[in-house]
Amino acid sequence: MSEKIPIANSINYVHVEALNERTYKNLVPYTSDMKTTKTFLFAAIDMILRYITELNEHDSPVIKNGLRTPAEYRKMFTFEIDDQGSDLYDILANCERILETTVRSGHPRFINQLSQGVDTISLVGEMITSTINANMFTYEVAPVFNLMEESVLTHMRDCCGWPKQGPLSKNGDGVLAPGGALSNLYAVLAAKHYAFPQIKKGGIQNGLRPAMVISKHCHYSMKRAAAILSIGTDQVYEVDPDESGRVTAENIEEKILYCQSLGLTVFFVAITAGTTVFGAFDPIEEVSVICRKYNVWLHVDGAWGGSTLLSPKTKHLLQGIDKADSFTWNPHKLMSIHLQCSAILIRHLNVLQEANQMCAGYLFQPDKHYETSLDTGDKTIQCGRHVDILKLWLGWKARGHLGYAEHVEGLVENAKFFYEALLKREPYFRMVMKPPFINVCFWYVPSSLQHYDQTTLEYKQRLDKVAPKIKERMMNSGTMMIGYQRLDDYPNFFRAIISNPATTKGDIVAMIDTIHELGHDL
Numbered sequence: 350m351s352e353k354i355p356i357a358n359s360i361n362y363v364h365v366e367a368l369n370e371r372t373y374k375n376l377v378p379y380t381s382d383m384k385t386t387k388t389f390l391f392a393a394i395d396m397i398l399r400y401i402t403e404l405n406e407h408d409s410p411v412i413k414n415g416l417r418t419p420a421e422y423r424k425m426f427t428f429e430i431d432d433q434g435s436d437l438y439d440i441l442a443n444c445e446r447i448l449e450t451t452v453r454s455g456h457p458r459f460i461n462q463l464s465q466g467v468d469t470i471s472l473v474g475e476m477i478t479s480t481i482n483a484n485m486f487t488y489e490v491a492p493v494f495n496l497m498e499e500s501v502l503t504h505m506r507d508c509c510g511w512p513k514q515g516p517l518s519k520n521g522d523g524v525l526a527p528g529g530a531l532s533n534l535y536a537v538l539a540a541k542h543y544a545f546p547q548i549k550k551g552g553i554q555n556g557l558r559p560a561m562v563i564s565k566h567c568h569y570s571m572k573r574a575a576a577i578l579s580i581g582t583d584q585v586y587e588v589d590p591d592e593s594g595r596v597t598a599e600n601i602e603e604k605i606l607y608c609q610s611l612g613l614t615v616f617f618v619a620i621t622a623g624t625t626v627f628g629a630f631d632p633i634e635e636v637s638v639i640c641r642k643y644n645v646w647l648h649v650d651g652a653w654g655g656s657t658l659l660s661p662k663t664k665h666l667l668q669g670i671d672k673a674d675s676f677t678w679n680p681h682k683l684m685s686i687h688l689q690c691s692a693i694l695i696r697h698l699n700v701l702q703e704a705n706q707m708c709a710g711y712l713f714q715p716d717k718h719y720e721t722s723l724d725t726g727d728k729t730i731q732c733g734r735h736v737d738i739l740k741l742w743l744g745w746k747a748r749g750h751l752g753y754a755e756h757v758e759g760l761v762e763n764a765k766f767f768y769e770a771l772l773k774r775e776p777y778f779r780m781v782m783k784p785p786f787i788n789v790c791f792w793y794v795p796s797s798l799q800h801y802d803q804t805t806l807e808y809k810q811r812l813d814k815v816a817p818k819i820k821e822r823m824m825n826s827g828t829m830m831i832g833y834q835r836l837d838d839y840p841n842f843f844r845a846i847i848s849n850p851a852t853t854k855g856d857i858v859a860m861i862d863t864i865h866e867l868g869h870d871l
């Protein structure tokens with residue numbers, strides 16, 4: 350028998366003791382008596398409310414007592430399943446411990462990942478979604494959600510300015526995917542099918558040598574898509590970006606010609622709207638001219654920066670998106686929608702369906718009594734698919750276009766504040782570049798390094814060790830979380846990215862102070 354965890358905090362509205370000795374059999378659907386079920390659900394919601402309250406105390410830790418070792422977590426939880434099940438009190442006690450020990454990615458000082466925050470409307474969207482437990486694959490089991498998804502994706506394509514085509518007058522196609530990496534896989538898959546429809550059945554044969562040209566700062570999922578689809582990562586040719594992190598159309602053209610000289614057929618070019626580390630925007634308009642010239646599919650990965658389309662002040666960053674063949678846009682990053690929610694948008698009708706359909710007779714009966722184009726299941730690479738649309742639709746309904754414009758502008762404003770605050774703290778803080786977007790990349794330079802010549806190898810090697818050391822101390826104290834990385838020839842630097850509207854200017858100053866406190870003696 351595992352040791353029982355006591356529920357530490359008093360629960361306001363419910364007598365959890367009533368759940369002692371009660372089991373899953375006292376809950377719906379094992380009984381139709383709702384009494385215990387209600388107590389159990391209210392207790393869970395009460396814990397959630399307490400968690401959210403704590404999150405918004407800005408000086409509270411991001412990880413209570415810091416990140417622990419695997420051994421410590423294993424001791425804290427009994428991960429093993431027993432022969433006898435646990436009672437409901439024990440289940441709730443485990444839930445409470447999870448909420449207590451978790452890394453609080455909703456905390457205003459968690460700026461470690463591009464997806465951040467706890468959005469109340471998204472949360473309700475996920476709760477309702479989960480309550481219904483629907484499956485997106487057919488219209489008959491998720492009619493309203495499929496219509497909702499069609500409508501929101503149409504609107505997202507409208508933001509791209511794609512024209513209406515075909516008998517149904519649609520402005521393209523698309524689907525919500527579990528993340529940007531998967532959306533990028535969809536893009537490569539669709540482009541491959543568009544160029545070489547014979548591969549679906551016959552595989553790559555007869556000396557066909559498909560190749561991709563991408564920016565070196567493209568997300569790594571592009572290369573993985575090449576691996577998954579048997580194009581091979583050797584056939585992915587990378588173009589070096591300039592010092593601002595952007596590729597030029599000339600360099601893309603050069604690479605296409607180089608591939609052609611090797612006897613390869615370039616079918617796909619990928620560039621990025623908001624690169625993951627620097628937040629740079631590649632020149633879509635110029636690259637689209639080259640892609641048209643060589644008849645190559647142009648994919649724009651806007652997983653991070655796609656949401657700039659939402660504000661009239663930032664949408665110029667995506668100038669030329671109307672000419673892209675496909676576009677990845679993650680509402681679960683800049684739009685504060687909960688994981689997972691990513692859109693792959695495709696300007697061409699039918700490619701997704703033709704590339705993926707297997708016509709499984711038990712799901713996609715061709716003689717259904719309704720318009721089967723609303724059965725989205727056969728154009729995906731999944732079978733069942735989670736409902737990701739409700740939280741996005743609710744979030745957009747609540748904010749309206751103006752609310753989201755304000756949201757994006759607020760985040761840009763915060764980034765500007767962050768950048769200016771860092772400039773004031775020289776020489777302890779040094780910028781990697783002037784932020785092209787929300788990503789603020791900088792080094793912390795402790796006093797011990799300030800007298801070094803910055804061009805020397807020794808300086809770089811020492812600076813490279815600073816960010817990981819500060820991060821280690823940060824994780825042990827649990828006060829905040831920020832990511833770091835190397836890129837190209839740059840030694841390890843911090844990347845601050847704020848997509849959580851809860852993060853204030855006060856948090857920004859506090860985070861800068863924290864980094865200084867953790868690192869000044871290094």
Ligand SMILES: *Cc1c(COP(=O)(O)O)cnc(C)c1O
Binds near residue numbers: 463528570651653691
């Ligand atoms: C985050 C990111 C991705 C991957 O998205 P996931 O939702 O994490 O799969 C792809 N491309 C870019 C540019 C990104 O920033």
